[in-house]
Amino acid sequence: MAENRVYEVVFIVDTDTSDEDLTRLTENLRGIVTDQGGTITKSEVMGRRQLAYKVGRKNEGVYVLFEIEGTGREIAELERRMRVSDQVLRYLTVRVDEDRRRAEKLKARRARKAAKRPFANAASAGGGRAAASSASNESRDNEA
Amino acid sequence: MSRNYDNRERDFDSEDEGMPAGRPAERDRRGGGRGGRFRRRKVCRFCVDKVDIIDFKDVKLLQNFIPERGKILPRRISGVCTAHQRMLAEAIKRARNIALLPYTAD
Numbered sequence: 126m127a128e129n130r131v132y133e134v135v136f137i138v139d140t141d142t143s144d145e146d147l148t149r150l151t152e153n154l155r156g157i158v159t160d161q162g163g164t165i166t167k168s169e170v171m172g173r174r175q176l177a178y179k180v181g182r183k184n185e186g187v188y189v190l191f192e193i194e195g196t197g198r199e200i201a202e203l204e205r206r207m208r209v210s211d212q213v214l215r216y217l218t219v220r221v222d223e224d225r226r227r228a229e230k231l232k233a234r235r236a237r238k239a240a241k242r243p244f245a246n247a248a249s250a251g252g253g254r255a256a257a258s259s260a261s262n263e264s265r266d267n268e269a
Numbered sequence: 270m271s272r273n274y275d276n277r278e279r280d281f282d283s284e285d286e287g288m289p290a291g292r293p294a295e296r297d298r299r300g301g302g303r304g305g306r307f308r309r310r311k312v313c314r315f316c317v318d319k320v321d322i323i324d325f326k327d328v329k330l331l332q333n334f335i336p337e338r339g340k341i342l343p344r345r346i347s348g349v350c351t352a353h354q355r356m357l358a359e360a361i362k363r364a365r366n367i368a369l370l371p372y373t374a375d
Contacts, residue, residue: 135326135367171326176368186368190326217367219325228321235319 131166131225132193132200136207136216137186140173150212151189154203161202163195180214192221311348315357323356325363331370335361339374 138147147170155165171188180186193199200218207213315323323330334342334349334357341361344354364370 137368174369177365177371178368180368188367215367217363219363224322231321 129194129222130197130220131222132191132195132197133219133221134191134193134200134203134216135171135219136189136191137176137180137214138189139183139212139214140185140187142187142212146212147187147189150210154191154206157203157206158191158193158195158199161195161199163193163199165191166194167192183214186214313348313350313353315353316350320353323353323360325360325367326369327360328364328369331357331361331364335370337374339371 138150142150151168151170155168158165167190169190171190173185173187176184176186193203204216204218207216325331334347336342341358344351347354349357361370365372
């Protein structure tokens, strides 16, 4: 595996857990990830929130977000721990590196396109043609 | 159910989002029912904003695309383009899984 993967892990913690228990839990989970060779690039408690539906007879939960860089092995272990834990009501892992790369590419392409047609005016904007064909643009306008 | 969507359409109307432009025949039919009001072609708001990633944690954004019933708003109503609708649907489903959005609502 040449390149590392990036994951976003969101999990919901029971509101009955005290603040110190919450920090202990997150520290614990963080330790698991680093033990397995992953790095946590972002760790954020998103806060207490009303659940959209009941999860295990709970109406509220504390949302915590991790952003993890690694191979995927640490995710397996992390998920296993969260499954076992009574304090974690639910978790969701999403792989984000591929989507982000795609977004970067699209952004770069947009930038390139913008640079290519600095004098793009209203007439040629809709057609998606190069600015060089302004003559044909004019004729098209006449027809319309 | 269809009444929900109708409501939605009116909402979009009042927000000046424009109306759907389907095939000409369809447009005529729909226009006939609604007293010949002027309707603009809808544009995908994600394309306008140049959104590449729709985040499932952005509940405020996603909420715009789930009517009261909790269903995913079809793009024929919202005017979102195919690519973005796909991303949107994925994000909504993820948000449902993590209890940010309801699967059903009544």
